[in-house]
Amino acid sequence: MRTRLLIIFLLLLQACQMLYAKIPVLSKKAQISVLTCSAGDQLFSSFGHTAFRVQDPELGIDVVYNYGTFDFNKPNFYLNFAKGKLIYSLSRKSFEAFLYDYQLEKRWIKEQLLDLNQEQANHLLKFFEENYKPENRDYPYDPLFNNCSTITGDILEEQIGNAIVFNGSHLKELMTFRQLVHQHIKTNEWGTFGIDLAFGGITDKQATVRQHMFLPYYAMYQLNNTTYNGKPLLSRERTISDYPEKSDQSTFLTSPLFWFMFVLCFVIAITYLDKKHDGQNKWLDFTLFFVSGLAGLILMLLWFATDHVVTQLNFNFLWLLPTNLVVAFYIVSKKKPTWLTKYLWLALGLMVVILLIWIFKIQILSPLNIPLLLILAIRYLFLLKKI
DSSP, X not given: OHHHHHHHHHHHHHHHHHHHHSOOXXXXXXXXEEEEEOOOSSGGGTTOEEEEEEEETTTTEEEEEEEEEOOTTSTTHHHHHHHTOOEEEEEEEEXXXXXXXXXXXXXXXXXXXXXXXXXXXXXXXXXXXXXXSTTTSEEEOBTTTBSTTHHHHHHHHHHHOTTEEEOOTTOSSOOBHHHHHHTTSOXXXXXXXXXXXXXXXXXXXXXXXXXXXXXXXXXXXXXXXXXXXXXXXXXXXXXXXXOOOOOOOOOGGGSHHHHHHHHHHHHHHHHHHHHHTTOOOHHHHHHHHHHHHHHHHHHHHXXXXXXXXXXXTOGGGGTSOTTHHHHHHHHTSSSOOTTHHHHHHHXXXXXXXXXXXXXXXXXXXXXXXXXXXXXXXXXXXXXXXXX
């Protein structure tokens, strides 16, 4: 008897789960919208965020589907990030919980309501729920070509139909990916310096109208200028929470330019003393060669040994020579090898090459590289006279 009751209970539980898991049919009052959130304080949130909202007052549904979810605690998170194998996920949470997170950070949220009929709204909901299944929710993230914002355009075009037209008349000009990134982060910041150093020449290519949508702000502007069957895709737009745009709180004393100029002045002073006293500060030379070589090696690995797209065609290794890693040990030896003079001339020549690459816009370099180039050039010239 107990066994029969247990079986009946389990069958009822399974039936309840199946009923709960069944995708509801949205009413005519249902609305699907795109949420755009302003930039945050952290580097990864400096470009804003995009998500979908599904609401139906008759069914009591109000949820957000968020393609921008990642977990620092996942196994090998940082290793996978370095290898270009970072996995993002689609998450689902109540709109109330989503709103609370952004109000806590004091970031504005704007909502654009899509002009969809009941059938289209239900089709989108079915798509989101299918995507939310554990076996479907993960996707390979790319900061420029496959993120929470680019997915917005892809989903609308693929799920609503090819009658969608992304008009680019709102853009005064088509910009490069690097120019678009720089609209959200200032040049004289450590994060920007790292991005400019790691991003290759591929980011200096002009982005198409659709590719501008990799930035949430531009995705928002684009939806205002998108049509479906010749009519505006949006029914209306509204502000959900209104906060001022985040302002830069950094100071010049903590900026990379200050510290690079400080090191440049230090290197000039040491070089002057070395020349005056006919000496060589071996610790300085070893540090400069080793650090520059290590940086160059990392850049080459990002280009050739990872799945990152944005780090391709990066010619910064021409002045951050990976071979400096090895030369660092020869440069401090008592007896310098005979080939060292030719190597230093080659290093100086490659600096000229990288400047030409910059001038002809094959790859745009950060102005912050200039004091670093001068630091290395000064020691290269000093060592040429010293050897």
